[in-house]
Amino acid sequence: MIYPFVKLSDLCSIITRGKAPKYGDSTQFNIVKSAQVQPTGVLWDECPPVTDKFGVGCSPTYFLQNGDVLLNGTGTGTLGRPSIVRTVTPNRFIPDSHINLLRANDDLNPLYLFYWFFSPRGQRIIELNHTGSTNQIELSAKRLSYLKIPLPPLPVQKKIAAILDAADSLRQKDKALIAKYTELSQSLFLEMFGDPAINKRKFKLGTIGDLLAEVKYGTSSKADENGEYPYLRMNNITYEGYMDFSNLKYITLSEKDKPKYLVRRGDLLFNRTNSKELVGKTGLYNSDNEMAIAGYLIRTRVNENANPYYIWGYLNSKHGKLTLAGMCKSIVGMANINAKEFQTIKILHPPIELQNQFAERIEAIEKQKKQAELSLQKSDDLFNSLMQKAFKGELVS
């Protein structure tokens, strides 16, 4: 059954784009900015305060209420990213002037509206209707009000929303479990080696260089779409130190370059150049596929005194992150830690047996985490297929 399409302005009020806020120390009002508008919900804790003057001056309709749907109105990466307000402190949060606020009337279920914009079809409609050039795209409330959405009767909307919500919460549970395993790895380091700042167990202090057999920069050659090997770049290492193989580029290497730039299981990958917060991201290569690395990554291999998991664990610990932040040279907008400096980083040298034990336990945790990731993959697939069917009338009769 195909649902009729109805103009958005007939289904909700589109309250949008207040004045640009004046920032201040108010404890009474907060502004919700584009970055805080996420499909998982609004990140209330990160909304900066604005002055009372703004709050008083603005119409009370701007204050967010439960059931409001938010839609980012600018930015190539953010335009159309939706969020639904589920629980909000009343009369406190105001959307920024680049966020469209949609308040559904009685014929429209807000959660249904949210999932519509979240769905590939909803996103595509936004993509077709924005104004502006490639790097400055916008979707005004006016244009938004002309958009049409498929509209089943209210009980069906509610049913669809509930099914999608259940599938989504399954995904979120898997994600939370994965996050827990990450936390577990971090606390394991402290448990086994103690706080490096205190060094209660009196391990010998040395440098990272002492533990390495080889330090090598990646290639600066350009990526090539039909390349032979995946080409790891900085976005392939997460802040927590895990490899992320999504969004890969490719490269072809000459025979001579292969040993120089290919990585193998157990290599530590260090991100030497990035923004100040992200410089020093360190991943441990844990795959048997052959991949190459870019020039802003440094490939290091340990000697007989170390297990790479130990160095990885240290550089991703709180103490390690602080050390890295303290040493990077910050040029305008960029931070850098070169290979020489990397090797001078002070690190405790626990006995290799203990390091190996740590590695074993981390690997066990990682194994569990893999399971959770597989489960997430499945729940993602389920959610996506439900979403495809939902708005075509194939989900609820």
Added chain:
DNA sequence: AAGGAGATCCCGACAATAGA
């Protein structure tokens, strides 16, 4: 190997236009 610099993203400001 090192880091300079262009491209992109996002925010804030303000000009232009519409409405009261």
Added chain:
DNA sequence: TCTATTGTCGGGATCTCCTT
């Protein structure tokens, strides 16, 4: 004419690519 809403622009911060 004044005020509210909408469209567009400038620029800092960050991300990537490219040159020396």
